[in-house]
Amino acid sequence: MIFSDRQYAVSKEQLTNLQKAATAIQASGAKLDWLKEIESSALKSQIADIQREMAEYNFLKSGAAGFTExxxxxxxxxxxxxxxxxxxxxxxxxxxxxxxxxxxxxxxxxxxxxxxxxxxxxxxxxxxxxxxSASYGASQQRSEGAIYAWSDASSVEWNRFPLREMAKRGWIKGGDLGASARTWFHDVAGPQFATALHRKKMHSGNAPNEHALLAWQARVLEKARNDFDTGLIDEFSLDDRWLSQLVALTRERDGPRRAKDLLGRNGIGLVIQSHLPGTYLDGAAMIAPFGNPVVALTLRFDRLDNFWFVLFHELGHVFLHLHNSLRFDFFDEENGHRGDQYEEDADKFSLDRLIPQDAWRKALSRFALTEEAVAIDAETLGISASIIAGRIRKERNDYRLFTNLVGSGTVRAQFEGMME
Known part of the structure; x- marks a missing residue:
């Protein structure tokens, strides 16, 4: 870690020297390819470590970090x-x-x-x-609202990544998958995402595999960077007045696909990425290295009601939490245990934006429990019937209700080819 401006200046000089050395190795024609690759990989690792420390120091010096957490x-x-x-x-x-x-x-x-x-x-x-603060909980409660962080990127055990699955999906390749995973992670996410600057706040009823969680996040950031570089993500402003347009999209057959475009125009990347084994994820919210918020959905449950509730939950994190804490990256499982203030805030944001409290109290379908009543309320509120049906099912904890209205099997097809 860099402690002072003097150390920062020394690190900057070291970085320049290492980058020159890396360039010289690539330009050299005298060495064998495999030897050049070994030397180049070693230099890349050193360069990434210094860049991480410099990025952390710059972030802290900027005053953007808060320490009332x-x-x-x-x-x-x-x-x-x-x-x-x-x-x-x-x-x-x-x-x-x-x-x-x-x-x-x-x-x-x-x-x-x-x-x-x-x-x-x-x-x-x-x-x-x-x-x-300090707290104690039984080991089986560890995953509820758990926070995962590494002291620095060098403490990550890269061989514990789900390497075979990552190679199968085409994220990494090569003989040494552990080394490939580290290089890939540094390239697409940046080493700062494996430090205390990006603590993973996992809200789940299941204990996730921390390394799979980190690998999944890197893939999300890689996709978000591609969207940003191709102009699909505009400048972001902490202004949520456009969300009424997103609510209106819930009524459209291709609403989920169009939601990606609308979020991009308002500076938020929307990435659809199937989860890795052992992560139990439904959604996540984070800030990408290029500075914009990114929302990621796994579509673990292929239903319209789930898509919209999870999307608005993660947008709750974007507008309520991402910009006022020391780099919490939020990872959520829809059916995780409650009792976490961050999650309660995001839940309330989601519910209120989709159906305002006053309107929900007056909704006929809450009491009539008929498809006709759901259709009438959906027309009155200007939203998808799936959202009303899904909310009733969840509040009553009865998932036998309205199975024909929640849009099962209609979401993943809109993102065909985007999930791996």
Whole structure:
């Protein structure tokens, strides 16, 4: 990790030298191809590590990071360093605020605060405005609202990626799939997505495979980058007034496909990506390296009601959460356990945007439970009957109701060829 402007300058110089060396290797005709490939891969790895550290330092220095979130205690040392940089404080500034010598703060940070007492950690947290919390839960509850993060990209065990499945889908290739996976991940996502800057907040009733989760995210970002580079994603503004147009699309037969175009015109990438085994995903929301929000859907359940509810849930994360925390990437399973404030907020956003509360209280179909009543309410509200049917099924926890109205088998076909 880079701790100061001086270290940043040194890293920048190192990066320039490594990039020149990488270029020289490719231009050299004297070496065998396999030897050039080995040397080139090693340099790419070093370059990616430095770029990650520089990107993290620039992000923190920009002031875009917030530190009023609650962090797990084991993450506190790194968070304190990040918070100090984000507040524009040098190690000397922090030392003065604590009544210490600058060398002591340098030692603390160089050793990840291993030599600091609990009292000192609390004092530093107070000065930097970092709130600390701790909690305990039985192991079987681990997946509910769990947060996954790696200290840095080098701590990821690349061979634990679902390599065969990734190769089968054409994401990676080559003899050493583990090395290919690392190179591919760095190229399409960037190493910062495997750090504390991009903590994975997983809301699920199942324990996901963290490495499959990370690989799936990289594939989503790769697709989003392709859309961005070809002009399919415009500039984003934190303005949700256009969502009424999206609600109107729910009535159209090809509404899901047209939703991708509408989101793109408003600066949000929509990626349809089937989930990897062990991830149990329905949707996700994240910010791509090029700065725009990206919503990803797996279409694990091929139903219209599921598509629209999950899409608006992830848009809730985009407009409520993505821009006011330290890089939470949200991953959701529709039937995961509730009780998480982030998820409750996103659920409410989804429900209210699709059917305002006052309108839902007056809906005839909630009580009549007939297809005719659903059709009347859908016409009155200007939305798809599938949304009303799906909401009634969920609220009553009776999925035998309205099976003919939820649009089963009508969504995936609209995204044929886009899911792998």
């Amino acid at each position: 609650e962090f797990a205690f084991e993450d506190l040392p790194r968070v304190l360093i990040q918070a100090r940089i984000a507040k524009g404080l040098s190690q000397t500034d922090l030392a003065e605020a604590l009544g210490l010598k600058a060398q002591q703060v340098q030692r603390y940070e160089a050793t990840n605060y291993m030599s600091a007492s609990l009292a000192r950690l609390m004092e530093v947290a107070s000065v930097l405005g970092v709130r600390v």
